[in-house]
Amino acid sequence: MTGLGDPIPVAVGLPSVERAIVLFSRFPGVGRKSAQRMIHHLLRQEKEGVVQLLHALQALSDRVGHCTVCHNLAEDERCWICQDTRREAALLCVVEESMDLLAMERAGLFRGYYHVLGGRLNPLGGMGPEQLNLATLEARLQTGQTTELIIATNPTVEGEATAHYVAQMASSLVPRITRLAYGMPMGGELEYLDESTLYQALAGRRNF
Numbered sequence: 061m062t063g064l065g066d067p068i069p070v071a072v073g074l075p076s077v078e079r080a081i082v083l084f085s086r087f088p089g090v091g092r093k094s095a096q097r098m099i100h101h102l103l104r105q106e107k108e109g110v111v112q113l114l115h116a117l118q119a120l121s122d123r124v125g126h127c128t129v130c131h132n133l134a135e136d137e138r139c140w141i142c143q144d145t146r147r148e149a150a151l152l153c154v155v156e157e158s159m160d161l162l163a164m165e166r167a168g169l170f171r172g173y174y175h176v177l178g179g180r181l182n183p184l185g186g187m188g189p190e191q192l193n194l195a196t197l198e199a200r201l202q203t204g205q206t207t208e209l210i211i212a213t214n215p216t217v218e219g220e221a222t223a224h225y226v227a228q229m230a231s232s233l234v235p236r237i238t239r240l241a242y243g244m245p246m247g248g249e250l251e252y253l254d255e256s257t258l259y260q261a262l263a264g265r266r267n268f
């Protein structure tokens with residue numbers, strides 16, 4: 061007998077802090093250490109900063125949903141793109157996620173409308189065609205308004221499989237189906253390109 065009794069579990073942190081760290085570390089690219097840093101940053105601030113963050117998150121939860129037409133993020137029934145009547149109704153661009161739509165918009169070249177699939181086919185990860193926003197895409201195409209469908213899924217194995225699936229589904233509904241070209245990144249140099257990018261750039265070459 062040592063007289064010390066059972067060891068008392070040592071509290072490594074405050075439960076509220078620990079809970080917040082666990083939640084923050086679920087963000088993509090954020091590990092436990094970064095989450096810890098964020099929480100401690102918040103706690104060092106005036107309460108006002110935390111309350112503002114709280115309100116912003118509350119607004120996300122209350123107000124942001126999905127566009128009933130294209131499934132982009134929206135605060136109204138239709139997103140800001142679907143509400144913009146100056147766009148070309150004949151052009152429809154299919155993307156995987158709202159983030160991809162934003163990237164296309166930043167490029168500033170595309171003036172048509174979008175359809176956000178909400179992911180990409182990945183049968184092993186539980187993403188089948190039923191999990192994607194394909195029924196609404198088909199319904200949109202059936203109106204006959206689209207003359208070109210641009211498939212802008214990512215150049216990954218799953219993105220490619222998704223592109224093929226969409227193209228097949230749309231083949232009898234749209235006169236023209238195109239896919240974003242693969243190519244060399246701007247500012248890139250041939251010798252640093254991986255083979256598959258170079259192969260795709262060569263296969264997708266066009267007249268000068």
Ligand SMILES: [Zn+2]
Pocket residue numbers: 127128129130131132138139140141142143
């Ligand atoms: Zn929309």
